[in-house]
Amino acid sequence: MADPYRNTYHVAVIGAGIGGLSAAHTLAGHGFNIVLIDENPHMGGQFLRRPFRPHNSDTGGTASGSRSRLLDRIHQDPMVPAGTWLAEAVTAPGAGVDILHPAQVLGIFPDRRIWIMASPTAGTAAGQDARLMEIKAEILVLATGAREQYLPFKGWTLPGVMSLGAAQILVKSHQVLPGACTAIAGTSPLMMALANDLLKHRGHVAALADSHSMRWKMGQLPFFIRHFPKLIQGACYAARLFRHRIPVLHGHSVQEAQGQERVSGAVFARTGPDGCLLPGTDRFWKVDSLAVGHGFVPNIELPVQAGCRVTYDPALGGWAAAVTVNMETSVNGIYAVGETTGIGGAEQSWIQGKITGMSILEQLGCIHPLQSRWGRFVKTRHQLYHRADECRSYGALLNRVCRVPAAAYGRIPDDTVICRCENITMQTIKQAVQNGFTSWSSIKKATRCGMGRCQARICGPIIQKIIQALTGTEPQIIGPPVSRGPVKNLPVRLLIPSAGNPENPPGQEKGQ
Amino acid sequence: MTPQLRIPSTARGKQITITVNGIPVTAHEGETVHAALTAAGIYLLRQTLSGEARGAFCGMGLCYECLVTVNHIPDQRACMTVVQDGMKIRTHG
Numbered sequence: 001m002a003d004p005y006r007n008t009y010h011v012a013v014i015g016a017g018i019g020g021l022s023a024a025h026t027l028a029g030h031g032f033n034i035v036l037i038d039e040n041p042h043m044g045g046q047f048l049r050r051p052f053r054p055h056n057s058d059t060g061g062t063a064s065g066s067r068s069r070l071l072d073r074i075h076q077d078p079m080v081p082a083g084t085w086l087a088e089a090v091t092a093p094g095a096g097v098d099i100l101h102p103a104q105v106l107g108i109f110p111d112r113r114i115w116i117m118a119s120p121t122a123g124t125a126a127g128q129d130a131r132l133m134e135i136k137a138e139i140l141v142l143a144t145g146a147r148e149q150y151l152p153f154k155g156w157t158l159p160g161v162m163s164l165g166a167a168q169i170l171v172k173s174h175q176v177l178p179g180a181c182t183a184i185a186g187t188s189p190l191m192m193a194l195a196n197d198l199l200k201h202r203g204h205v206a207a208l209a210d211s212h213s214m215r216w217k218m219g220q221l222p223f224f225i226r227h228f229p230k231l232i233q234g235a236c237y238a239a240r241l242f243r244h245r246i247p248v249l250h251g252h253s254v255q256e257a258q259g260q261e262r263v264s265g266a267v268f269a270r271t272g273p274d275g276c277l278l279p280g281t282d283r284f285w286k287v288d289s290l291a292v293g294h295g296f297v298p299n300i301e302l303p304v305q306a307g308c309r310v311t312y313d314p315a316l317g318g319w320a321a322a323v324t325v326n327m328e329t330s331v332n333g334i335y336a337v338g339e340t341t342g343i344g345g346a347e348q349s350w351i352q353g354k355i356t357g358m359s360i361l362e363q364l365g366c367i368h369p370l371q372s373r374w375g376r377f378v379k380t381r382h383q384l385y386h387r388a389d390e391c392r393s394y395g396a397l398l399n400r401v402c403r404v405p406a407a408a409y410g411r412i413p414d415d416t417v418i419c420r421c422e423n424i425t426m427q428t429i430k431q432a433v434q435n436g437f438t439s440w441s442s443i444k445k446a447t448r449c450g451m452g453r454c455q456a457r458i459c460g461p462i463i464q465k466i467i468q469a470l471t472g473t474e475p476q477i478i479g480p481p482v483s484r485g486p487v488k489n490l491p492v493r494l495l496i497p498s499a500g501n502p503e504n505p506p507g508q509e510k511g512q
Numbered sequence: 513m514t515p516q517l518r519i520p521s522t523a524r525g526k527q528i529t530i531t532v533n534g535i536p537v538t539a540h541e542g543e544t545v546h547a548a549l550t551a552a553g554i555y556l557l558r559q560t561l562s563g564e565a566r567g568a569f570c571g572m573g574l575c576y577e578c579l580v581t582v583n584h585i586p587d588q589r590a591c592m593t594v595v596q597d598g599m600k601i602r603t604h605g
């Protein structure tokens with residue numbers, strides 16, 4: 001089969017969220033070969049969750065029976081139509097951007113060689129016809145976005161307990177409800193967004209438990225005045241919850257998810273100011289799904305693996321790729337854009353994508369000080385720097401609103417699973433910490449936490465906070481999660497072809 | 513009976529059929545295996561070595577909790593795999 005992709009490019013953009021799309025769009029049309037790589041079967045990253053719109057639609061109906069169109073119109077995020085336009089512009093046939101997806105980037109090696117696993121027809125990067133390939137690029141843009149983080153509780157491993165993002169993807173991209181009756185809990189603004197999405201589609205929301213008290217939240221309101229549209233959005237969400245009489249439990253957290261093979265109930269309890277659950281305040285809700293989330297952390301495994309410097313700042317959401325104002329990382333020729341560089345919302349990714357694109361155009365000699373358009377170029381870039389700063393300040397606020405009191409991580413009950421892949425409980429982690437394993441690399445060796453399939457993407461931020469809560473050690477000393485290639489699971493059959501005959505399936509685990 | 517989790521009257525891809533542990537299940541083009549399984553009320557996707565039930569958690573390809581066997585290839589993430597007509601899924605509940 002002829003390979004539809006080249007193996008050298010001027011620019012390779014990893015991640016097709018708003019950040020990656022925006023960088024690719026700024027670069028397109030200047031005569032460069034650009035490739036945009038994403039492992040997701042759908043383009044647009046975590047923000048653009050659009051329903052699949054086929055040409056030969058079976059039903060052809062319009063998007064769902066919403067009862068309050070006015071509310072929807074008032075609070076629609078202007079980034080949604082803007083992002084949709086961006087995605088269409090970049091993926092249009094004449095745009096000059098090669099799209100490689102679903103394809104997973106496994107690692108980045110010297111001279112900006114990218115190691116990729118792609119599967120041309122299977123609908124997933126690791127499918128039947130998966131193969132490994134290498135692309136070399138003059139310039140690399142890392143736009144790997146962010147993920148959610150969690151405060152573990154008893155039963156959070158039960159089927160039916162899921163992240164807020166998972167529930168949101170089911171509803172927004174696939175128009176499938178996460179369950180017949182869903183409870184929502186955590187500290188994230190996504191909780192309100194999810195509750196709204198569910199109600200809009202006639203889903204049933206049992207209750208929404210927000211760990212922060214009403215009083216604390218009211219205290220944060222003045223800081224949002226600068227970000228007025230977000231306040232309006234929040235007010236519209238609250239109005240819909242009120243109209244549907246959804247119980248909103250302020251200052252409550254999940255104590256336990258109950259069930260055998262699937263969640264059948266959630267117990268919420270009142271939370272003290274330091275995050276402890278107050279005894280005797282628990283309330284049971286019968287539910288068949290529970291969505292939880294406690295804010296966001298940047299996805300830094302690729303930047304770390306590639307050798308880029310990362311910095312720790314709670315205002316950025318934790319460890320994030322360190323960048324200059326022009327979005328360059330510490331490694332020559334590698335840029336980072338969007339939430340990889342710190343949580344800040346979709347607009348931040350859009351703006352940073354533009355800055356990245358412009359800086360690359362400058363680096364590749366497309367624009368230089370002797371040209372008459374240089375003045376306009378510099379002015380535009382300065383305006384973008386200013387807007388990017390505004391977005392950062394919103395990001396810092398967002399991270400503060402999501403933050404769980406540090407002590408709450410120290411109080412996780414002993415029998416709670418912390419590392420889901422290796423089934424390691426709080427008791428084991430606590431013991432290791434007491435025995436002096438208080439850096440990321442030492443606790444990993446002592447307990448095997450973070451060594452399973454998820455490679456610490458889920459438990460990494462949790463374990464860091466547990467160590468911090470139990471010992472007071474600063475995150476800078478604990479260190480960022482270690483990351484080596486392959487950053488995601490590589491099926492053994494791709495390395496040893498004889499191990500992977502689908503007619504004779506090898507029933508064993510395929511790990512790293 | 514499984515409750516109706518598919519939101520009515522929305523634009524969807526063409527209706528197709530996949531099999532889950534040998535049983536035919538309705539799905540729509542463009543959706544992920546995770547969405548099709550959820551719509552069919554299937555949450556339990558695998559068991560840990562100690563027998564604990566697990567299902568999809570992050571929904572975006574990070575946690576590897578949703579591993580199922582797709583067309584005889586083991587350990588595929590249900591949330592990152594798009595359904596295709598006639599796809600054979602095996603869960604390990």
Ligand SMILES: Cc1cc2nc3c(=O)[nH]c(=O)nc-3n(C[C@H](O)[C@H](O)[C@H](O)COP(=O)(O)OP(=O)(O)OC[C@H]3O[C@@H](n4cnc5c(N)ncnc54)[C@H](O)[C@@H]3O)c2cc1C
Pocket residue numbers: 014015016017018019020021037038039040044045046047048077103104105106143144145146147148164165166168190193296299302337338339340344345346347349487488
């Ligand atoms: C679960 C979730 C829900 C969110 N919902 C909202 C919302 O409703 N409203 C809102 O304003 N903001 C929301 N956000 C914030 C949102 O992430 C940002 O606003 C915006 O999407 C960030 O864009 P980005 O391009 O930086 O990253 P992302 O949109 O996260 O895109 C990163 C992309 O990189 C890809 N990628 C990562 N690693 C690899 C790899 N190794 N190989 C190949 N591809 C890779 C991913 O598949 C992904 O598509 C949400 C965030 C999360 C995590």
Ligand code: FES
Pocket residue numbers: 567568569570571572573574575576577578589590591592
């Ligand atoms: S649900 Fe986390 S990887 Fe699929």
